[in-house]
Amino acid sequence: MLSPGAELSSESDKSADGSTDPSIEHDDISISTSPVLPHVDASEIGPANLSLSGVTKRFPLGRNDTVLALDDISLDIAPGEFVALLGPSGCGKSTVLRLLCGLEEPTGGDVRIRGCHPSELVADHRLGVAFQDHALLPWATVADNVALPFKVAGQPVDNDRVRSLLELVGIAEFAKARPKQLSGGMRQRVSIARALALRPEVLLLDEPFGALDAVTRRRMNLELQDIWSTDQITTVLVTHSVEEAVFLADRVVVMTGRPGRIQTIRTPGFERPRSPELLRSPEFHELVDELTIALDEEPA
Ligand SMILES: Nc1ncnc2c1ncn2[C@@H]1O[C@H](COP(=O)(O)OP(=O)(O)OP(=O)(O)O)[C@@H](O)[C@H]1O
Numbered sequence: 552m553l554s555p556g557a558e559l560s561s562e563s564d565k566s567a568d569g570s571t572d573p574s575i576e577h578d579d580i581s582i583s584t585s586p587v588l589p590h591v592d593a594s595e596i597g598p599a600n601l602s603l604s605g606v607t608k609r610f611p612l613g614r615n616d617t618v619l620a621l622d623d624i625s626l627d628i629a630p631g632e633f634v635a636l637l638g639p640s641g642c643g644k645s646t647v648l649r650l651l652c653g654l655e656e657p658t659g660g661d662v663r664i665r666g667c668h669p670s671e672l673v674a675d676h677r678l679g680v681a682f683q684d685h686a687l688l689p690w691a692t693v694a695d696n697v698a699l700p701f702k703v704a705g706q707p708v709d710n711d712r713v714r715s716l717l718e719l720v721g722i723a724e725f726a727k728a729r730p731k732q733l734s735g736g737m738r739q740r741v742s743i744a745r746a747l748a749l750r751p752e753v754l755l756l757d758e759p760f761g762a763l764d765a766v767t768r769r770r771m772n773l774e775l776q777d778i779w780s781t782d783q784i785t786t787v788l789v790t791h792s793v794e795e796a797v798f799l800a801d802r803v804v805v806m807t808g809r810p811g812r813i814q815t816i817r818t819p820g821f822e823r824p825r826s827p828e829l830l831r832s833p834e835f836h837e838l839v840d841e842l843t844i845a846l847d848e849e850p851a
């Protein structure tokens with residue numbers, strides 16, 4: 552899958568020092584920015600556990616000021632668990648994901664995946680990430696974008712896998728299109744397919760369905776549930792949809808407004824696999840209402 556570092560380089564084609572990276576060739580997306588690594592089959596390893604212990608994150612703001620984005624976040628996520636993060640805009644949800652994939656370091660506390668620094672999983676390409684800005688390579692076809700993680704990992708492209716992922720997210724007929732020829736929602740689906748390419752142990756999704764219409768979003772929710780239950784990927788989903796969080800997650804974590812703290816955690820204990828009928832059940836609506844009220848509450 553695309554490692555977060557590679558995702559950054561795909562956004563701008565710039566290397567860390569700001570220069571254009573000559574190892575990225577636009578025409579055939581031949582990429583040699585990371586060493587060739589032995590292929591690690593996630594099924595041999597099993598899903599990873601994640602832990603945030605007393606995590607704070609402070610960002611510089613202007614010349615002499617700082618902003619406290621996260622305050623004392625502690626959360627243990629079990630192997631194969633599906634956790635949804637809800638919270639008001641600016642409360643630090645994306646920051647939590649960026650810490651979990653090693654793109655940010657905590658100011659205080661500790662972030663571990665399988666007991667290691669996240670960068671170790673990133674280096675092994677065992678972490679799948681689909682962020683708010685999908686960061687697709689604009690010059691590459693949809694299929695090449697989904698195949699990118701294989702190239703970044705120095706592995707032969709598994710064309711069958713690429714094809715089946717495109718089918719899974721419903722854009723197989725656009726395999727040869729360029730991202731600019733797709734709608735925003737379709738681009739997000741390419742980004743999800745790309746995140747799944749190397750069968751990650753950990754899947755981090757930041758509002759992956761934000762640009763989708765309600766019908767497609769529900770279909771994608773069902774598909775994500777299928778993917779998660781088949782591959783048992785430890786998943787953290789950031790969403791603004793309470794319904795989506797309750798439908799998909801084992802645990803829903805509600806964060807307070809800035810500084811982001813954990814306000815409450817609920818465990819939707821609905822049987823799996825969850826079907827669209829659940830969306831119409833009183834138990835479902837009760838929990839959605841409870842969480843919506845929690846979201847509206849001002850922190851003490
Ligand atoms: N690189 C950065 N530099 C400075 N401040 C930052 C940086 N990244 C995030 N912040 C600040 O941290 C806070 C949390 O941001 P974050 O993007 O994590 O929020 P969010 O919960 O994902 O919001 P949204 O729902 O709008 O996506 C915000 O106040 C934001 O301004």
Ligand SMILES: [Mg+2]
Pocket residue numbers: 644645646683757
């Ligand atoms: Mg965000």
